[in-house]
Every structure is written in C-alpha cells, then in structure tokens.
Amino acid sequence: MSARLADGLRRIGRAALDVLLPPQCLACDVPVDAPGHLCAACFAEAGFITAPRCAACGAPFGRAAEGGPARLCRGCVQDRPPWGEARGALRYDGLARRIILPFKYGDRPELAHGLAALMAQAGAALLREADLLVPVPLHRARLRARRYNQAALLARALGRRTGLPMLPDALRRRRATAALGELAAAARHAELAGAIAVHPARGGRIAGRRVLLIDDVLTSGATASACTLALRAAGAAGVNVLVAARVPDPRMSDARLSDAAMARPPLFAGRHPAAADGADGA
Numbered sequence: 001m002s003a004r005l006a007d008g009l010r011r012i013g014r015a016a017l018d019v020l021l022p023p024q025c026l027a028c029d030v031p032v033d034a035p036g037h038l039c040a041a042c043f044a045e046a047g048f049i050t051a052p053r054c055a056a057c058g059a060p061f062g063r064a065a066e067g068g069p070a071r072l073c074r075g076c077v078q079d080r081p082p083w084g085e086a087r088g089a090l091r092y093d094g095l096a097r098r099i100i101l102p103f104k105y106g107d108r109p110e111l112a113h114g115l116a117a118l119m120a121q122a123g124a125a126l127l128r129e130a131d132l133l134v135p136v137p138l139h140r141a142r143l144r145a146r147r148y149n150q151a152a153l154l155a156r157a158l159g160r161r162t163g164l165p166m167l168p169d170a171l172r173r174r175r176a177t178a179a180l181g182e183l184a185a186a187a188r189h190a191e192l193a194g195a196i197a198v199h200p201a202r203g204g205r206i207a208g209r210r211v212l213l214i215d216d217v218l219t220s221g222a223t224a225s226a227c228t229l230a231l232r233a234a235g236a237a238g239v240n241v242l243v244a245a246r247v248p249d250p251r252m253s254d255a256r257l258s259d260a261a262m263a264r265p266p267l268f269a270g271r272h273p274a275a276a277d278g279a280d281g282a
C-alpha cells in the first residue's frame with residue numbers, strides 16, 4: 001500500500017471515529033474540539049495552580065507575601081520535603097476530582113492524555129531539567145484490582161509528549177500499605193517508612209540521573225517523600241515531583257481532607273472506599 005493511500009485511510013478512519021465518538025470535555029460530557037480539552041465552562045472553573053505557590057511543595061498561596069522571602073509554606077518551613085521542587089497542574093477541588101476519580105477508579109485510562117497535557121504546562125521547567133520519569137508505584141494487589149497504575153499512565157503520556165525516558169518499574173512497594181486518607185501526617189510517614197524501594201535491577205538506570213517523580217495527586221507528600229528517599233538512596237542526582245493535582249493547603253492534608261469536606265461525584269458514591277484517600281499511597 002502506498003504511503004499516501006495509507007495516510008488517506010488513516011484520515012478517513014480518524015474522521016469516522018470522530019463522528020462515532022465526538023471528543024468530550026475532560027471533566028464533563030460536553031463535546032469539545034479535540035480529545036483531552038476542557039469545555040469553556042470547565043476551563044473557567046478549573047483551579048490551575050500558578051505563582052505564587054510554595055517553592056518546595058507547590059501548594060498555591062493566596063498572596064505572594066504568604067511564602068515570605070524563601071517562598072515556602074508553613075509546612076515546608078517546619079519540615080522541608082526531601083525532593084527539590086513539586087508542581088501540580090490543578091488544585092484538588094471539585095473539578096479536579098471529576099477528572100481524577102474516574103481516571104483512577106472508573107476505568108477511564110484515556111483521561112491520562114488530557115491530564116498529562118495540563119501537567120506538561122505546569123511542569124515545563126521540571127521536565128526540561130529531568131533525565132528520567134518515574135511513576136509512584138502501586139502495590140501488586142492494587143494493580144491487579146485496578147488493572148493499571150494511574151501514575152504510570154501519566155508518566156507514559158508525559159514521556160510521549162517530551163521524549164523523556166520513563167521507567168515504570170523503577171520503584172516498587174515491598175508491602176501493601178493502609179489507605180492513608182484517614183491518617184495524620186506523622187502516621188502516614190510511619191506507615192510508609194521502608195515500604196517503597198528501588199527495584200534492584202533498576203539502580204543502574206537511576207544513579208546519577210535527575211528523576212522527575214510522577215503521581216496523580218499530592219496530598220501530605222508522605223508517598224512522594226518515601227519514593228524520593230528510595231531514589232536518592234539509589235544515587236539519583238536529584239528528585240522533583242510533578243502531579244496532576246495538588247491539595248491546596250497542606251494543613252488540610254490530614255483529617256480535614258476527608259470526603260466529608262468535598263462532595264464526591266454521585267457516580268462513585270459508596271463504590272470506592274479508597275476514594276476517600278487523597279490519592280497519597282493509593
């Protein structure tokens with residue numbers, strides 16, 4: 001088959017698919033121009049995180065003065081995370097949850113592409129500095145139940161966009177950890193201590209590399225901290241963190257970040273107890 005004919009058939013196939021399945025907004029069912037886009041109403045509602053924000057954990061500030069000269073939130077002044085910088089594309093609010101909960105629990109892996117596009121914008125500086133993308137791992141049991149690791153899908157989509165290599169099995173969970181949503185910060189760190197390790201066969205790919213750790217939601221940072229410590233122990237030259245959504249106020253990361261505080265989409269009500277977890281550790 002000639003290249004021109006193949007190209008023509010591909011275009012016809014694509015057009016037929018577009019007629020059958022017009023692309024829908026990332027967060028609702030309104031038709032949009034291209035897959036992975038937000039409709040005008042959802043775009044207006046989206047809590048894109050821009051400066052001012054914490055230089056370490058990416059939490060958005062109400063005003064620039066909040067961060068002081070070091071541009072750090074109160075939590076990071078008290079207890080600086082082990083990674084360099086973290087960035088999130090969206091505040092983890094109602095709209096972000098309408099995308100991320102179906103992505104994570106509703107068997108909608110294709111939402112990774114739209115989320116990765118938002119992450120690529122928010123994390124452009126971190127992506128430029130990175131040598132390697134590494135997703136936060138799921139424990140085998142959760143991977144079996146869910147069939148995919150949402151962080152790995154985001155990392156793969158980002159790798160495609162940027163050409164950066166992605167190492168899906170660089171990290172692994174040595175044991176299953178409890179859902180972290182209900183635990184206070186100190187308990188989260190204790191639950192995760194030693195639970196995440198670099199895959200013994202992957203150490204050589206990590207040593208000397210600047211790693212960008214990828215996850216869907218950053219809540220308390222306990223999971224990202226455990227991953228960072230494991231990567232640094234394997235000799236990573238640096239670790240930054242890029243997530244789709246950031247819980248706006250780290251002080252809300254404990255008891256107050258329960259689903260009681262934020263409405264859950266009715267589709268998922270009662271079906272996924274783990275959805276109460278702000279995604280840290282899930």
Ligand SMILES: [Zn+2]
Nearest residue numbers: 025028039042
């Ligand atoms: Zn929409």
Ligand SMILES: [Zn+2]
Nearest residue numbers: 054057073076
């Ligand atoms: Zn911070």
